[in-house]
Every structure is written in C-alpha cells, then in structure tokens.
Amino acid sequence: MFRRLKPDQMVECVCNVRLEELIRRGIFNIIIDLDNTLIPWGEDQIIPEVYQWVKAGHEMGFKFCIVSNSSFKRIRYFASKFGMLVAPKRGKPLSRAFKSAMVKLDGNQHNTAVIGDQIFTDILGGNRLNLYTILVEPISKKEFIGTRVMRFLEKTVAKRRKP
Ligand SMILES: [Mg+2]
Known part of the structure; x- marks a missing residue:
C-alpha cells in the first residue's frame, strides 16, 4: 500500500x-495535473x-x-493555452482517467510519466499503472477543503514511513 504512495521523484516546482x-x-x-501543478488553485494566471x-x-x-478532476x-x-491534450475521462486516482490519457498520448508504461501535486490522486494513480511518478509542491496554499483533508492524511502517512 505505502509503496504505491511513493513518488519516483520529488521537486519544488514543475x-x-x-x-x-x-x-x-x-x-x-507526460500526464500532468492542472490545479496547483500547472496553475495556482482556483486562479487563471499562467x-x-x-x-x-x-x-x-x-x-x-x-x-x-492534462488529467484533472477540475471542470472540463x-x-x-488551459489545455489550449499550453498546447496540451485533454484526457477524456476524469476521476483520479481511478486508472480509467490515466488510461484514457495514455490512449490520447499513444503512450505506454515505459515512456510515460505522471506529474502532480497530490499523493492520493496523482502519485497513487500513476504508480498503479507502473508509470514514472513525480510529485511537485503545490503552487498555491489556497486549496479545496477536501484537498486539505488529504494533506493531513499525507502527512500522517509520511510520518509513518520514516524508520
Ligand atoms: Mg493538483
């Protein structure tokens, strides 16, 4: 379980x-998350x-x-602003969202990476499909309340992971 929550790489910013x-x-x-990975949450600034x-x-x-649980x-x-494709399915961390992105990209598990700011959606979803996963620090501190709950859980998991 914890192994699936561990990113292959961690960076401050995408x-x-x-x-x-x-x-x-x-x-x-590259399968990439939108909010707080590419764009500050709830903002329109690039x-x-x-x-x-x-x-x-x-x-x-x-x-x-882009694989995001935000509105289409x-x-x-933002996909048009950045010149990116859009995964036709949402619902991270479900595999169907990531699989739909891989079909769009015509990618496979060896040549595709996932980049996102959330362990329980981006990293878990990517690791489930054995993709290379990169965790970034969230751009904005303003977050959806559900995300804040997840952050708390992430910290708890991170603490437990330490020897
Ligand atoms: Mg995000």
Whole structure:
C-alpha cells in the first residue's frame, strides 16, 4: 500500500523537472495535473516559468496530456493555452482517467510519466499503472477543503514511513 504512495521523484516546482533526464529514461509522454501543478488553485494566471518549461518540453518533442478532476471547461481552456491534450475521462486516482490519457498520448508504461501535486490522486494513480511518478509542491496554499483533508492524511502517512 505505502509503496504505491511513493513518488519516483520529488521537486519544488514543475519547472524544476529535468526534461533531459526524462528523455534519458526513455520518457517522452507526460500526464500532468492542472490545479496547483500547472496553475495556482482556483486562479487563471499562467506562471511564466511554468509556461517556458512546457514550451521547452514541446521543443524537445514531449507530448503532454492534462488529467484533472477540475471542470472540463477549465481543463480545455488551459489545455489550449499550453498546447496540451485533454484526457477524456476524469476521476483520479481511478486508472480509467490515466488510461484514457495514455490512449490520447499513444503512450505506454515505459515512456510515460505522471506529474502532480497530490499523493492520493496523482502519485497513487500513476504508480498503479507502473508509470514514472513525480510529485511537485503545490503552487498555491489556497486549496479545496477536501484537498486539505488529504494533506493531513499525507502527512500522517509520511510520518509513518520514516524508520
Ligand atoms: Mg493538483
């Protein structure tokens, strides 16, 4: 159980994910979360550093697909801003959401990574499908109340994981 909650990599910001390193691992498809990974939760501002990171990714040949539990209207809006695909299914951490993204990307478990800010949705969902998982720190402290409950649980799990 706990093994599935452990990301392969942790970074402060999505813009700190080293794309060359992913290419060395044979990864060129990225399933990415929207709120608090690409965009501050509940806001419409695109952070220039994040935008530049995505742009660099496209130039290096990466394909991106957003998997989010947010509204499709919001997902599609930012997908077009970033030039990303949209997973037709939601409901993270259910596998169907991630599988629908992999079909969109035409990816497989060896060439696809998941990036997100939540252990119980992004990381758990990605690890279930044996994808390479990267946890980022949430951009904004303002969060949906349900997410705050999850943060509390995450901290509890993290404490228990320590030897
Ligand atoms: Mg998120």
